[in-house]
Every structure is written in C-alpha cells, then in structure tokens.
Amino acid sequence: MADNTNQSSPLTVVLIGCGRVAEKHLKAISKLKGLELKAVVDVNPESAKRLLGSVKGFANVKIYNDYKLAIEEIKPSIVSVTVPSGLHFQIAKYAMENGSNLLLEKPMTMSVSEAREIFELSQKTGLKIAMGHIYRYLPIVGLVREDIAEGKYGKVTHGTIYVRWGHGEDYYSSAAWRGTWKSDGGALMNQTIHAIDLLVWLMGSEPEQASAMIAQRVRNIEAEDLGMAVLRLENGALAQIEGTTATIPSKHTAEFSVFCENGQLSMGLDSGKPHLNIFTVKPNGKTKKLNGYYIRKQLKEGGLFSYKCALNPHLGIYKDLQDSIISGKDPIADAYAGFSSVDTLLGIYKSAKEGKPVSLPLEDDFNSVDMTGFFN
Template sequence: MGKEQLGIAVVGCGMIGRSFHMKALQTIPQYQIVGVWDAAATAAAAVARDFQVKTYADYQELLNDPAVDVVDICLPSGLHGEYGCPAARAGKHVIVEKPIDVSVENAQRLIDACEQNGTSLAVVLQSHFNPSIVKVKKALQDGALGKLIAGEAAVKWFRDPQYYQSSQWKGTKKLDGGGALMNQGIHTIDLFLWFFGEVRSLTSLVRTVLHPIEVEDLAIALLEFENGALGTITGSTACKPGFPERIELYGEKGSIALEAGRIVRWKVDGASESDYLDPVLTGSGSSDPGAIAIEYHQLQLAAVAEAILAGKQPPVSGAEALRSLRLILDIYRADGRWIHY
C-alpha cells in the first residue's frame, strides 16, 4: 500500500506563509505539517505556537528531518531558487510561491535540481484552479470565440506606503525582482499567456511614478501573439483606491471578460450570457493583499499532494511558471523599444 500522507515543512513565516499556506495546508488531509522555519526566529515561533507545530534551529536541520517529504517555500521571491535547490538535493519535493524566482538563471537551476534529484517542483499560481477561469480556458480550447483578435490584462491596484515599509525586501530589485508586474500582476499575466499562447513581439513603458522604491509601480506593454492577436498589459500599485484585476478577450465570435476571477461578460454568438455569468464577487487584492481568497491555494496544494502521492508531475510545473517570468523580464528589458522573438 502506497503512502497516503506527506510530511510538509513551511519555510518563511510572513503573511503568505502564515495566512495562506499554513491555513490552507491544515485543511488538506494529504498533508501533515511537520514544522516551520524562518530566519526571523520570533516569526517562526509565533506561527509554530499558533498552529501547534515545531520549529527548526536552522534550515539544514529541516532538510535533515526524515519526516519532511515536501518543503513549501514562502520566502521573498529572490530566495526561491537559493532555498529550493538544497531542498531538491536533500530529496525533498519543492513547492514555491510565485514567481518561481526573479531571474531565469535561478529559476532554471531550481528546475534542473529537481529533475536531477528525482523530486517534484510545483509553483503556486492558484488561479489555474478557479472554476470560472477553467471554464474560460475550456471555451477557448473549444473555439467558442473563434480566432482570437485582441485582449487586455489590467492590474490597476494600489499599495500604500506602509506596504513597502513593512519589510526590507518589498520593492527591491534583489528580492522582489520587480514591482507591479512581478509581484502583483504575475497571476494575471500568467493567465493571459495561458489564454493567448506565445508572444511574437512586444514593447513597453516601465515607470516608477508614486512610491520611493527600486522597481516599477506602473508599466504598460503592447504584445503581438504568435496567433496574430494583439494584447495589452497594464500593471500598477499606484492606482488609487485600487481596482479589481481584469482580463478581456475578444474573438471573431464575441468577447469574454473576467474581473477578480469571476466572469462578468460572456457576449458570445449562440450563447446565453446568463448561463455563464458569476453572481458572487470573489476576493481581490486590489487594495489589500490579505483580501485574496484562500480557496484556490487549497485546491492547488491539494492537487500537488495528490500528484506527488501518485508519482505524477504536480501542477503548475517549473517550466510553465518560467513563461510568465520570462515575459515580465522582457517587458522590463523592452522599456521603449521593440523585442522580437
């Protein structure tokens, strides 16, 4: 009889680790939370107390623990590869929050380390588990819109000064890797690529207009996709008071719009819109990062456990997560010029 439960340790006890991953993991029977670790011992101790698990003296002690099958990394983005690679070499499966890392090189090292050591890698891009988004993806695959013509992805959020002042890594090039696109916009950009496919060329303007940070708080990109469609991406943390993220899709047979992960428009030839619209508003991080719904974290983390226990590749793979990272870095690189692939 195969293993029925995975021991998991959470690395990083900030808001994401504490309020999202720990809360989600404790609801999933396929996981047993073994312990937590954070470089800030007081943060780790507080989470360990609240969730009644143990702490580790250091990261190596965690990796040496035979009870740990999976290491769940909730550290600043620029540390994902640095901590994920040793976990893979220790024979642990690895889960990392988005983005996979802040550089393609570090992300690829993490992918390679997991492959070379026979361990699984999953990147948390939980919107893939939103039923409304899955419905849109299937409709596109079934040709509901026909040939795609254009699309818009907009994350016009707001973060107040306290958000950036609350930690030493937010808004820094080294550990945040970017601003409104890399941190806040990556989920929407990931979905945009999921819907439209590969990019043929792009140009952009990238600016820091409001916050005293090292990275952008406003960026706008124009893209041409391989399928011929045109698209725009807007990402900001300077749009007061903050507006729900939105994706609009236009095809030869109609248009579909998503707002905060729910379907708000389904104007498609031969379809009754009322059959597709979502009546309930889901959580958006437009002005409060803590307002994001936890349910899709639960769904993805459960799917990861099921895949690992079955010996399969868990969703979302490192290679898939690398696509949105590459695009964001190319948008930064373009800034006033065209990039052709």
C-alpha cells in the same frame, strides 16, 4: 528522497518563510486530508511562533531557523517556499537536490537562467513544482481555457489584463526587500506576474515579443510602481498588460479579458467582489450570456471545493500538488509556467530598459538586478 509511494501515510510539509502569505498556506494545509505540516522555518523565530498561533491545529509544529537543517532532518515530501523572492532560487534548488517536491511562490526566481535551472531540475528528477500562481486556481478559468483551446469561440484576437493593486508606503516599509530590484522587483514582477501567466495560459499560445514601458509615479521604491506592456503571441494574438501599485490601496482590482472571433470573456475582482461576463455569438447572430452555464458546469465538475478555492486559491494549489505527487501528472501551474512567466516578465523589463521590443524567449540571461539604476 521522501517516499511518496505509500499513499495511506500523509505527505509531509516543511514551510520556509513565516510572513504575510504563509498564513494562507497554513489555512490550506489545515483543510486538506493527507498533508502533515512537520515544521516551519524562519530566520526570525517570533514570526514563526506568530504564524503557528494564527491558525488552529499547529501549536506543536517544530520551528527551525535554518532551512537546510530542517530539510535534512525531516526530508519532507513538500517544501513550501514563502521567503522573499530573491531567496526562492537557492532554497528551491536545495530542496529539490534533497528530494522534495515544491510549492514555490511566484515569481519562480529573479533571473531567466535560475528559472531555467529550476525547471530543468524538475524535469530531470521528476519532482513536482506547483507555482503560487493563484489565478489559475480560481473557479471557471480552467473550463473557459479548455473551451478556448478546443475552438468553441473561434480565433483568439487579443486579451487584456489590468492589475491595480494599490499599496501604500506602509506596505513597502514593512520589509526591507519590498520594491528592490534584487529581491522583489516592482508592481509587474510582484503583483502582476501571475496575472500575465493566466492571460497567456487562457489565450493558448506562447509570447514571442514584448514591448514595454515602466514608470515610478508615487511610491518611494527602487523598482516600478507602474508598468505597461504589449505581448505578441506565437498565434498572432496581442496581449495588453497594465500592472500598478500606485492606485488607492483600498480599491484593489484585477481584470482579465479575452476576445475571440465568436466570444468574449471578462472576469475579475473589484475590492474583493468577483465579476464574470462571458458571451458568445450563436449561429443565428444573437449574443448569448454563458455565466450560468459555466457556474453550473464548475459545480458539477469541481463541487463546492472549486468555489472554496475562490476564497483561498492556495487550497487548490496544495490539493493539485498532492494529486500530482501521487498520480504523476503535472500540476496546473507547473514548473514550465514558473519558468515561462519569469522569462516573459524579464523580457518586459529588458524592453523597458532598452526602449525597444525584445524577442521571447530571451536568448541571453537577464536578471532583475540588471535594472538597477534605471530610475536614477
């Protein structure tokens, strides 16, 4: 197992999978003191070379094409898993069995039983997992969550998200795994799972029932390009979800809204531009906008770093994981978040498949490949 007790030496990192998202990881690592990228791994060495050339300061980092060899030789403190989703389980398991903490991209795994195994392994070993659930690391969301949890806005009634993250055929044909039930899933599993995670986290309760429909509208893929679902949470609140890649690719929008007895908040991104609207009702009945209050509070508590995370949330994820390994606290998007979001998402798929509501957490295993043939 990697020795993390000597805090004066950097935490070593091996990144596995040198594709699209990996560049965000390298940029984050390059900006943080106390992390040292020791090696990158890809079955395609050209991808590894391209990645190392794309971010300053990594020209001499070692390249492997076999993740097991890299983990065995380097014994890193952190393994970053940025391979296609269908490979997350085997690599995450191997890395933890060899003593590494994880920065694990979403979704944690493609089946409920695999996600449970990874979660339980982290509990058993004490190794930390920070999930690539970027939305939890955006400025202000953590502060709002605390206030909702402390009852500042009264009872949570409902929440909504839409993730309209259009991707054309060029995106889907750029890698054979994209849009397949085995390795990726569709718009819900890939583009929406971390947004569902944020909504449920903000609403402060666990999902107990899912009802859903999925559709294939315009993209030529195996899985869904459009999904809609309603969750009932244990606290009685309802959450409404829309996730799609069937919209115009140049107009990416994602929005989260939470409604409470005495307040409501909406935040999101519209073609890269953030927007925020937080309102409360004062005891005299007047409505007050709280944007300025939260912006100042975040600056006071998190400094400029918290706003830099808006541009690259992976910066916040690496810093959080680093702090967690050193202090022993759990990361903000921890192993449980990884497990629970996979369980919810697969519950949504199961409900769509069976045409009826399903209870959560799922009692039996469900795997994304159980959806094979759904649209045939």
